[in-house]
Amino acid sequence: MEYSPTEIMTIAAARKLKNGTVCFVGIGLPSAAANLARITHAPEVVLIYESGTIGAKPDVLPLSIGDSELAETADTVVSVPEIFRYWLQGRRVDVGFLGAAQIDKFGNLNTTMIGGTYHAPRVRLPGAGGAPEIAAAAKEVAIILKHSKRAFVEKLDFVTSSGYFEKANGNRPAGVPGRGPTTVITDLGIIVSDPATNELILTKVHPGITAEQVKEATGWALKVAPNLEITPRPTARELTALRDLHARTAEAHGSAATAE
């Protein structure tokens, strides 16, 4: 079956989640990938949304982090302070699934502002949300982001949530129990942090994509793993499940805006 770049990105991200993994899910692409994992190979993946829903099993993708489908299908719904304190800060999350506007080669993320100054930005973005603490407390972080030079930058305009802090020593600072951003899944390939240098390195390209194309779409001098692999093609089962999910979602929300 044919597939779009967004589809293989979502499917590659879904594969990152194993059955039983506890995943703290951001809205948008992370939510699509996490739910795709749940309805395909990982039926017992535990999805936590920052709205307080634990074990959500939505039949359609939520438009917001707090849709009623999440509450109605969750194992339990707790308060927002509880979700951040007992569940995230309490180190119960295996994988934090995040998006961002900008990323650098150490996995630092910007969702705050672009251009100008902090107090007079050219483009004001939504801000931190749960990201700084998800990035620090989840056992590891996976980032889902479309490849472009605007997004993959040499230097962030603002560090909203931290990756490896530009320290190439394999250690994260005290107070940061998790392993940090281990994997970035894009519409072109998969970039993984090198344990020796903490720098993000291209380890997989999607079928038909070359390393050169990925380097071209990256704002820093992207390193390529010597044993570069090719992402397995999306299976018919994966694609059908993803398209059905988007179709159900579009029908429920009265538009095709999330289907892309």
Added chain:
Amino acid sequence: MEYSPTEIMTIAAARKLKNGTVCFVGIGLPSAAANLARITHAPEVVLIYESGTIGAKPDVLPLSIGDSELAETADTVVSVPEIFRYWLQGRRVDVGFLGAAQIDKFGNLNTTMIGGTYHAPRVRLPGAGGAPEIAAAAKEVAIILKHSKRAFVEKLDFVTSSGYFEKANGNRPAGVPGRGPTTVITDLGIIVSDPATNELILTKVHPGITAEQVKEATGWALKVAPNLEITPRPTARELTALRDLHARTAEAHGSAATAE
């Protein structure tokens, strides 16, 4: 109607609670008094027990602070950390109703140990429970305690929860928002803290009791207010309500132990 010393003590304590007062209730005599207030003159008194029951309206007195009658009749039941943090420490309690094993003339209370040393006490008591923070955070504290020289002492064996800290300056320390122990209700009379000196002073005797008798039963040189009053006699309504409450309680708990 005739009445016992414990009955007038409980009734005098109940009268301390006004309709709508939010009362944090200790078990035993405080609970009997608070519920008597609720079923007589103060139907809208709000009873909070440290087990997390807010607005409990038990038909029989609880044997413990966490009886099912409390949960079943409460407006809501919250967790123990929430009751102490959001409700008590959050300064939502008008009156803390406490008992104790020992009290001194500044309203300091001992529920920890008597005799010997802390590590090898002659009599080990249950300990602090909620008392230190109730004594500090409630807007005022009322103490219900039978009069005896063993209980009303010159010097406590241990200060479990504090009254006026032996400081006779009318001010309580920083971090102690409440007014402290304003009233001690006993089986002989009512002792009230003097705003000028913080010392507990006998202001009322129960009918038939003399100031001399109260002083005799007090382990310090109890001061007597110049305008000593006499507690109004328990009314037939109060006594009937209290006795019915104890009768219902005895029947429910299978003994008369709490009726006294």
Added chain:
Amino acid sequence: MAAFSSLREAVASLVHDGATVAFEGFTHLIPFAAGHEVIRQRRRNLTLIRMTPDLIYDQMIGMGCASRLIFSWGGNPGVGSLHRFRDAIQSGWPLPLEIEEHSHADMAARYQAGASGLPFAVMRGYVGSDLPKYNKNIRSIACPFTGEVLTATPALNPDVTVIHAQRADRKGNVLICGIIGIQKEAALAAKKVIVTVEEIVDALNAPVNACVLPAWVVSCICLVPGGAHPSYAHGYYKRDNAFCKAWDGISRERDSFLAWMNRHVLATADFADYLRSIEAGSKVSSHA
């Protein structure tokens, strides 16, 4: 003890110019009706607090009610930018907007501290983030036992917290259910509390451990069916996703925004009138 009043009276008596006001509801039960009433009464110079200043604050900011915003995520969930929020920060329109920016975990902890009578909250936060560089309210504190350094931020104690809930009983006890967000903490942290509700019932029938605000911690209860629109009320009506998407176009330009606000908020008498004006009445009719 809770008083029952119209929303107009509640806002008039409790929300004053210059006040610090939290409108909470984490992607659910957002108190839109109360936000509109504040706009109608032309409140000015408010410090607005909200974890997720979505459409409700886009409207209040664009109408010039706020001079300061304390927040952690400002967007139109699932849709994109908040154009009025951006215009205020990027261009100072209609007024300059001072911002104090935190993370969600921090804002939640700050409300908890406020509800708990504590002056500050402790959390593991912001490691490696630039946010503390621009926010003097993000400080550090050392553990007295381990020496570990953590983040401290000051308690939030709004003058008024405004929330929307499913229902109240006739005594004024309030039940919130579904995604309960930060509402209990925001209410208990505030000096005054306004609650708009879908309905007032004889008996709450709340499960024993449900999220209930007793009547005696609530200042005013206002019956406003549909009062969360275009947000949703679990058990009553769904989110109006079409409206949230349409807002992106309505709010993109100042003129179209002002025209919409004039027609649907300033020119309507109350929230029922607003719902009629946007023909959303059928979307928020109760299931009951």
Added chain:
Amino acid sequence: MAAFSSLREAVASLVHDGATVAFEGFTHLIPFAAGHEVIRQRRRNLTLIRMTPDLIYDQMIGMGCASRLIFSWGGNPGVGSLHRFRDAIQSGWPLPLEIEEHSHADMAARYQAGASGLPFAVMRGYVGSDLPKYNKNIRSIACPFTGEVLTATPALNPDVTVIHAQRADRKGNVLICGIIGIQKEAALAAKKVIVTVEEIVDALNAPVNACVLPAWVVSCICLVPGGAHPSYAHGYYKRDNAFCKAWDGISRERDSFLAWMNRHVLATADFADYLRSIEAGSKVSSHA
């Protein structure tokens, strides 16, 4: 992920000599069955944590399981003293018992810190009390904003927390309702969690905001109907007040205590056998 096992296996595999173990349940859902099993397996040198060490710890202390106790109130609720607790502290029988003593508010805050991944808790506590003189784990901390001095105490993180709950579903999700006490925090603060339940059901049918422990935070679930006796299980059976009063006499003397424990705990095979031995079966039969 929760494993289903017998209580005997759960205690044998998770509660080791020398471990720090919390048995929680605040005057409700007290895990007596698990306490008895620890006594039957003759565990030694435990550090026991519990806000209210009532009859369950009186039994464990009197049987020599504990060398240390962290607590805030040790009594027989509504009845009086705990004679075995007192004998251990006053006379070191059967073993010296080291105590670390806090207040309820503090213990609750310490469990919360433990559940929250924080090294310490902050509270307004102990002003004027002698307790900090005898407890090096009660320290002070200054607010970085106001300078106000508050109390700090270290997080509680037991090796094992043991609780009793109304029910679990077949996946291992646990519902606790009624007086929920400190159970969620104690469970989330611990490295391992044992839950005994009244029944295992196909569907929990928990209200949306109920107190639920997901299966994946629970180590072992053990079906033990009546497992809270003589405490109660909201919706299942009432407290056995007559037993709590009788305990005062049983436990007053060492000999009568040992005789009772030998006959009803050591000589019984499990909790069902214990319930038969004290003829309490009818008191804890489920309402269902």
